[in-house]
Amino acid sequence: MAEKRENVVMFPFMAQGHIIPFLALALHIEKTGKYKITFVNTPLNIKKLRSSLPPNSSIQFLEIPFNSSDHGLPPNTENCDVVPYHFVVRLLEASASLRTVFKQLIEDIIQEEDGHRPLCIIGDIFFGWMAGVAQELGVFHAVFSGAGGFGLACYYSIWLNLPHKEIKLADNHFLLPDFQEASKIHLTQLPLTMSEADGTDSWSVFHGKYLPEWSKSGGILFNTVEEFDHIGLMYFMRKLGRPVWPVGPILLSIENRARAGKEAAGITPEFCKAWLDTKPQNSVLYVSFGSMNTISPSQMMQLAKALEVSGKNFIWVVRPPLGFDINSEFKANEWLPEGFEERIRESKKGLVVHKWAPQLEILSHKSTSAFLSHCGWNSVLESLSYGVPLLGWAMAAEQFFNVKLLVEEVGVCVEVARGKACEVNHEDVAAKIELVMSDCEKGKEIRRKASQVREMIKNAMKDEKGFKGSSVKAMDNFFNAARTMRGQAQKQQNGRCT
Numbered sequence: 001m002a003e004k005r006e007n008v009v010m011f012p013f014m015a016q017g018h019i020i021p022f023l024a025l026a027l028h029i030e031k032t033g034k035y036k037i038t039f040v041n042t043p044l045n046i047k048k049l050r051s052s053l054p055p056n057s058s059i060q061f062l063e064i065p066f067n068s069s070d071h072g073l074p075p076n077t078e079n080c081d082v083v084p085y086h087f088v089v090r091l092l093e094a095s096a097s098l099r100t101v102f103k104q105l106i107e108d109i110i111q112e113e114d115g116h117r118p119l120c121i122i123g124d125i126f127f128g129w130m131a132g133v134a135q136e137l138g139v140f141h142a143v144f145s146g147a148g149g150f151g152l153a154c155y156y157s158i159w160l161n162l163p164h165k166e167i168k169l170a171d172n173h174f175l176l177p178d179f180q181e182a183s184k185i186h187l188t189q190l191p192l193t194m195s196e197a198d199g200t201d202s203w204s205v206f207h208g209k210y211l212p213e214w215s216k217s218g219g220i221l222f223n224t225v226e227e228f229d230h231i232g233l234m235y236f237m238r239k240l241g242r243p244v245w246p247v248g249p250i251l252l253s254i255e256n257r258a259r260a261g262k263e264a265a266g267i268t269p270e271f272c273k274a275w276l277d278t279k280p281q282n283s284v285l286y287v288s289f290g291s292m293n294t295i296s297p298s299q300m301m302q303l304a305k306a307l308e309v310s311g312k313n314f315i316w317v318v319r320p321p322l323g324f325d326i327n328s329e330f331k332a333n334e335w336l337p338e339g340f341e342e343r344i345r346e347s348k349k350g351l352v353v354h355k356w357a358p359q360l361e362i363l364s365h366k367s368t369s370a371f372l373s374h375c376g377w378n379s380v381l382e383s384l385s386y387g388v389p390l391l392g393w394a395m396a397a398e399q400f401f402n403v404k405l406l407v408e409e410v411g412v413c414v415e416v417a418r419g420k421a422c423e424v425n426h427e428d429v430a431a432k433i434e435l436v437m438s439d440c441e442k443g444k445e446i447r448r449k450a451s452q453v454r455e456m457i458k459n460a461m462k463d464e465k466g467f468k469g470s471s472v473k474a475m476d477n478f479f480n481a482a483r484t485m486r487g488q489a490q491k492q493q494n495g496r497c498t
C-alpha cells in the first residue's frame with residue numbers, strides 16, 4: 001500500500017504579491033510527490049486560483065469564510081488588487097479576525113484525519129497570529145516570506161523600533177538598533193507608511209501586535225538564496241533564535257503564469273519575443289514597476305525622455321500614472337511626450353506595453369541587457385536568475401531595502417530614483433542607463449557580477465546525484481525539522497492539556 005502523504009497546510013495573505021509566491025511554493029513542494037497540500041484562502045481568491053492550477057495538480061483548496069463588509073471594506077473585497085492602497089491595512093486587520101475560524105478549520109482537518117495532525121502549517125508574514133494557533137493545536141508552524149532576508153530584516157526592525165522617530169536625524173540618516181550590519185538608512189529610503197508612522201497609526205499598531213508573534217513559530221522559509229542574502233537571514237536567526245530556510249528562488253513557471261491569467265493584457269509573448277529577436281544581443285532595456293505600482297505624471301514624462309535620449313532599445317510596461325484609475329483608457333497624448341509613441345514605432349527603438357508584459361519571456365531573452373525595476377523581490381529573483389543587472393527605482397514596502405542590498409552588498413544594481421514623489425531628471429536617468437548598459441568599467445563590472453549571481457542561483461537550485469545546492473538542502477532541512485519538531489509541538493500541547 002502506498003504510504004500516506006502528510007498534510008502541508010498553506011495560507012497566504014490576500015494579495016497577489018503573497019498568493020503567487022505561495023502558489024509557486026505549493027507547486028514546488030507538490031513536485032516531490034511526498035506531501036498532500038491544503039491551500040487555504042477566501043472564496044473569491046480560491047475561485048481564481050482553481051483556474052491557475054495545472055490540470056494534473058493535486059493541491060486541495062480550502063475556503064475560509066470572509067465577509068469584507070463586516071470589516072468596513074467594500075463588498076467582495078478579498079484581495080488587495082481590487083482596492084486602493086489605503087484599504088490594505090484594513091484588509092490586514094480583517095485577516096487577523098480569521099484566527100478563530102482558521103483554528104476550527106485545522107481542528108476539522110485533524111478530526112477528519114483520525115486525530116493525525118498536519119505535518120506543518122506554512123503561514124504568511126502578515127499572519128503572526130497563526131503561530132499561536134498552531135502552538136495551541138500542537139502543529140508545527142513556519143512563516144513563509146516571499147520577500148528577501150535583507151529587505152524583510154530592515155522592514156521587521158524598523159516597524160518594531162521606529163528608529164527614525166527616536167534619533168536626532170542630523171543628516172537624515174539613521175541606523176537600525178538591532179541590525180547595524182544594514183548600515184545607514186536615509187529617510188528617503190522609507191516607504192510612506194513607515195516614514196509617517198508614529199507608533200499609534202494603524203500600520204504600527206498592526207505590526208507591533210503581530211510581528212513579535214513570529215517568535216512562537218518554528219522558523220522562517222525564505223524565497224531567497226543564502227549565498228547573496230545571508231546578512232538578513234542571520235538577523236532573523238539571532239533575533240528569533242529560530243532556524244531560517246532559504247529555499248529560493250521559487251518562481252511560477254512560464255506555463256503556470258500564463259494560466260494565472262494576467263498575461264492576457266498588454267501584449268502576447270509571441271509578439272514580444274519576435275520583436276526581441278530583431279534586436280542585437282544585450283541591447284534592450286526592460287522597464288516595469290511590477291503588478292501594483294506606478295509613477296507620477298511628471299516622472300513618467302522624464303522617464304520617457306530619458307529612454308529617447310539614451311538611444312537604447314527598450315520595452316516599457318506603462319500603467320496609468322498616479323492620479324488616474326488603473327483601468328482608465330491609455331492616454332499617450334497626455335502622459336507621454338508629444339509624438340513619443342510614433343517616433344519610437346518608426347525608429348523601432350521601443351515597445352510600449354500597456355499594463356502587463358510577459359516578464360519571464362523578456363528577461364530570459366538574449367537581447368535583454370538590463371532591467372529598470374521597482375525591485376519587488378519576485379522581479380529581483382527573476383532578473384538575477386537570468387543574469388540581468390538592475391536599475392533600481394523602489395516604490396513601496398521593502399523594495400527600498402532590496403535596492404540597498406543589490407547596490408551595496410551584491411553589486412548588481414544602480415539606483416535611479418526613490419519613490420513616487422521624488423523629482424526625476426531625464427538626463428540623470430539616461431546617464432544611469434548608459435552606465436549599466438555601456439562598456440565602461442562600472443557597467444562591465446555590474447554585468448559580470450550579475451552573471452556570477454546567475455551561477456550562484458543555478459548552483460543553489462541544483463539537485464543532482466552527489467550534489468545538492470544550498471536551496472535544495474534548505475528545503476530538505478525544513479521538512480526534517482517539521483518532522484522532528486512536530487513531535488515536540490504535539491508533546492507540548494499534550495502537556496498543556498493534562
Ligand code: UDP
Nearest residue numbers: 017290291292317356357359376377378379
Ligand atoms: N509581472 C509580469 N508582467 C508585468 C508586471 C509584473 O509578469 O508587466 C510579474 C513579475 O514577473 C513578477 C510579479 O509580476 O513575478 C511582480 O512581483 P514583484 O514582487 O516584482 O512586485 P509586486 O508586483 O509584488 O510589487
